[in-house]
Each structure stands twice: as structure tokens, then as C-alpha cells.
Amino acid sequence: MDFFQFDRLHFIHQERMPQTPPFAAMFDSSGYNRNLYQSKEDSCGGLYYHDNNLLSGSLEALIQHLVPNVDYYPDRTYIFTFLLSSRLFMHPYELMAKVCHLCIEQQRLSEPGLDKNRIRKIAPKILQLLTEWTETFPYDFRDERMMRNLKELAQRIASGDEMYRKNVQQLLQNLLRKLATVSQYEEVLAKINATSTDRLTVLKTKPQSIQRDIITVCNDPYALAQQLTHIELERLNYIGPEEFVQAFVQKDPLDNDKSCYGDRKKTRNLEAYVEWFNRLSYLVATEICMPVKKKHRARVIEYFIDVARECFNIGNFNSLMAIISGMNMSPVSRLKKTWAKVKTAKFDILEHQMDPSSNFYNYRTALRGAAQRSLTAHSNREKIVIPFFSLLIKDIYFLNEGCANRLPNGHINFEKFWELAKQVSEFMTWKQVECPFERDRKILQYLLTIPVFSDDALYLASYESESPENHIEKDRWKTLRSTLLGRV
Numbered sequence: 001m002d003f004f005q006f007d008r009l010h011f012i013h014q015e016r017m018p019q020t021p022p023f024a025a026m027f028d029s030s031g032y033n034r035n036l037y038q039s040k041e042d043s044c045g046g047l048y049y050h051d052n053n054l055l056s057g058s059l060e061a062l063i064q065h066l067v068p069n070v071d072y073y074p075d076r077t078y079i080f081t082f083l084l085s086s087r088l089f090m091h092p093y094e095l096m097a098k099v100c101h102l103c104i105e106q107q108r109l110s111e112p113g114l115d116k117n118r119i120r121k122i123a124p125k126i127l128q129l130l131t132e133w134t135e136t137f138p139y140d141f142r143d144e145r146m147m148r149n150l151k152e153l154a155q156r157i158a159s160g161d162e163m164y165r166k167n168v169q170q171l172l173q174n175l176l177r178k179l180a181t182v183s184q185y186e187e188v189l190a191k192i193n194a195t196s197t198d199r200l201t202v203l204k205t206k207p208q209s210i211q212r213d214i215i216t217v218c219n220d221p222y223a224l225a226q227q228l229t230h231i232e233l234e235r236l237n238y239i240g241p242e243e244f245v246q247a248f249v250q251k252d253p254l255d256n257d258k259s260c261y262g263d264r265k266k267t268r269n270l271e272a273y274v275e276w277f278n279r280l281s282y283l284v285a286t287e288i289c290m291p292v293k294k295k296h297r298a299r300v301i302e303y304f305i306d307v308a309r310e311c312f313n314i315g316n317f318n319s320l321m322a323i324i325s326g327m328n329m330s331p332v333s334r335l336k337k338t339w340a341k342v343k344t345a346k347f348d349i350l351e352h353q354m355d356p357s358s359n360f361y362n363y364r365t366a367l368r369g370a371a372q373r374s375l376t377a378h379s380n381r382e383k384i385v386i387p388f389f390s391l392l393i394k395d396i397y398f399l400n401e402g403c404a405n406r407l408p409n410g411h412i413n414f415e416k417f418w419e420l421a422k423q424v425s426e427f428m429t430w431k432q433v434e435c436p437f438e439r440d441r442k443i444l445q446y447l448l449t450i451p452v453f454s455d456d457a458l459y460l461a462s463y464e465s466e467s468p469e470n471h472i473e474k475d476r477w478k479t480l481r482s483t484l485l486g487r488v
Helices: 059-066 076-088 092-106 116-136 138-142 144-158 162-195 199-205 221-237 242-246 269-289 294-314 317-327 336-340 345-353 357-375 389-402 414-430 441-449 455-465 471-485
Strands: 047-050 053-057
Touching: 047 059, 053 059, 053 414, 059 076, 059 092, 076 092, 076 116, 076 242, 076 414, 092 116, 092 138, 092 144, 116 138, 116 144, 116 162, 138 144, 138 162, 138 242, 144 162, 162 441, 221 269, 221 294, 221 317, 221 441, 242 269, 242 389, 242 414, 269 294, 269 317, 269 389, 269 455, 294 317, 294 336, 294 345, 317 345, 317 357, 345 357, 357 414, 389 414, 455 471
Parallel strands: none
Antiparallel strands: 047 053
16 A cells, blocks of 8 residues: 555645744743742632742633733743643533633623624634644644534634734634644555554565565664654654543542543554654664564664664654664563674664663753753754653653642642643653655655564564573474464
8 A cells, every 4th residue: 555645745744833932931941930920819719829820720710811801911931830730629511611611701791782893802812722722732722622622712702803813714624624633544454554564464475585575665873763753753743742641540539420431532642653663662672673684683773773873863762762672572682693793882882872771861861961052952853852652651750640630729730830831841841853864765665564573473484583592482483483374
């Protein structure tokens, strides 16, 4: 099957989803900008501050704090943080319904003979809030109920003035374009998954002499590292910030009858990205185990070491870690005669960089360096920061598990959510980087669609390359030969 629609979609679109908040600027270098410049007295009385920082509040008061009025517009860091974390307590469509209700009630937008002057004062603020919501959390609007509420509130604003009607139209067009784009992307992913077969099936039907391998498709490790970076940035860009939170939503203890999300998770871009990491690891192991000759296997290992080193230099830590994982899989690491032919000094340095001890201290130092470089970058190439994604998810998971969502008085623990938003907003900055390298369709198609070995097929190929060393391995080899090859 031809996957050249990748190219047509330019990995679906060139214009990266525009984000209203410049995330790097939103959270300052000392941590995050928690100063909410309290320009209004706290009308709900349900918010608790310390040194002008919002620490906690009742859900109702926090919702009220999101809603603009003639004299007040919420701080951007607050908007992002509350929209991100509120889904732990209620569905986005319920929040949207409340926000619409409060806007309509408080600004008396439902009254007949609406005062145009009042609309002119409040409309830009409501529109700005809706713009920030639709641009930063567009996937919320895959829910029909969200769309209905959005359109209803937008209509009320638009009825007041021709200018606002145009703005509302623009907002809806941008949102619909974004949702269409993600649907296309999901279709492409589904097609790739539908056609993926096990490499062993291919080997049985085609003799190995006419099989392609990675080095014949791309003999330049630098070029391969650049194409891997294309795939990484493409997939990162589709992950919505809310997917990090939805990944660990449980029931809210104050709301007994429903789990807040379980039933309607609308996107799987985060899972698709983790699956890509696994695929790359298996692809590396497959390419190493496949060649019959020892010197060819050693050449493939050295090739991948060079690819990994270039990934490190680019700031693509996710591909780097996937390649190291592939090389450390048992079927690869047991090939002692092959590894004896490899100059491993470069590999040792990379392994040291990604060493898990002291909670990945070396990697975290390198990541901070890349993030620093990104902040002062003059070119897109210097801006690239692709984190080791599984560790990022783990960090966010532990942050969530380590602190309660609610305080003993029932208030929402907003201090926790500032920290959560800080971690997610850093990711939001990284995912918007435009890939500076030229795309190579042939290499991309190979990386995304070439079949890879299963665990069993990897072990079989490994034993065929270098014979089993003990009885356990010998028995396993026999079983694999009979089940996978039908040989005794």
C-alpha cells in the first residue's frame, strides 16, 4: 500500500496549531507566574490567597474566577491551568455550560433590547476567552455538547455587532479546520496500523537477498536522525495538553456517581506516540538481528550508534532512548560475537547519558541544557527539544499521585495544579517547533510502515545468528523453530 498521503498532508499541515498563549513566557523562569494581579475583590469569597498567589478555592469560586466581566479578565496562566485541571472534577462540556450560563446571566445577555454599549465592553473579553479555549484545547470541542454551547454564546455576542460576527466566524473556522486536521491524522495512523504485518511473514514469502534493510534505504545516519525527528515532532504536535491529565483521571471523591472521564476519551494521540517509541525500538532490534553475516550485524549496530548520537545532538531524546532500548533488548544484547566486532566507546557514552540511576540525573541535565538552548535559539534547529516521553508521563503521573486534588476543607488544591500546568506548558512550547529538515518520503515510509519482528521472531533470528548457549535457550530455539517456521 502506498502511504504517500503523508506527503500530501505534509504530515497533514504546515501551519502548526496556533496557540494563543506564548507558553514559554506564561510561566516565568523562577517557576511559574502565579501572581494573578487581583484586580477584583473576590466576589465569591471561595478563593484563598497567600502573598497574592492563589493556593486553593471551591470549584464554584474557581469557575467564577474564569469568567470575564466589564472590569476583569482572568490571567492567562490561570486560564490555562484551570482549563487543564478542571477536567479532574467535571467534564469540559459541564464547565462550558457553566461559563456560558454565568456570562449570559451576569452580563444580562439574554435580555431583549440588549444595550449595544454593554455588549461592546464585554464581547471582546468573552471572545478572547473562547479563543484561548478553542486554540489551546481544541479536542474538547469534538464533543457535540461543547460545540452547541460555544455556538450559542458566540451567537449572542455576534448579534450585537457586525465586527464580532466576523470574529466569531473566524474562531469557528479555525476550530473546525483544526478538528478536520486531527481526524485526517487519525485516519493515516489507522491505515498504517491496519497494514502492519510481522516481518517474519515477509521473510517467509520473500528470500532475504531481495529484502530491503535500513542501510540500503538510507546509508547516512545523519539523514536518518533528521527523518526520525520529523516523525517525533509531527506526533508530538498532535498531543493535546489535556491528554496528560485524562491519562490518569479517576473518580472525584465528591462526585460519587460518575468517573469524570473514563467513558469519553476523545483522542489517543498520547498512546499513539508511545506506540511509535515501541515500534522504533523493535525496528532497531529487527534490523540488527536480521542479517545472516556477523560483520553485517556489527555494521548495523555501529550505524544505529551514529544515528543515536546525532539524535542526541539534535535534542531528539525520545528517538535516542528508543534506539538504546532496541539495542538493549535481550535478543540483541546476547549476540556476543557480533558485539565483539563493534567499537562500543560511542555507545557507552550514550548509555551513560541516558543512565536511569539517580532518577535519570544525566539525561535531565542534558534536557535542561537543550531547553536552555531552545529559549535563546536563533534557528528552528536549535529550538528542538523532544523529551524522553515515557519519563515525562511518569513525572506528571507522580506529581498527580503525590498530592491530593482536594484539601481537607473540600477546596481544590490549586498549588498542585500550578505545578502540573508548569510541566505541561513546557511541553506545549516544545511541541510547536517547526521541523527544519527536509522531508524524505522514501525514508519516512520505511520507518513508519516496514514490518518489524515480534518478540518471538527476534529470539528466533538471534538464535539462528548465534547459537543458543545453554539448555534453556536450546529448548526455546526448538519451540520457536517448530511454531514459527514449522521446522523441527
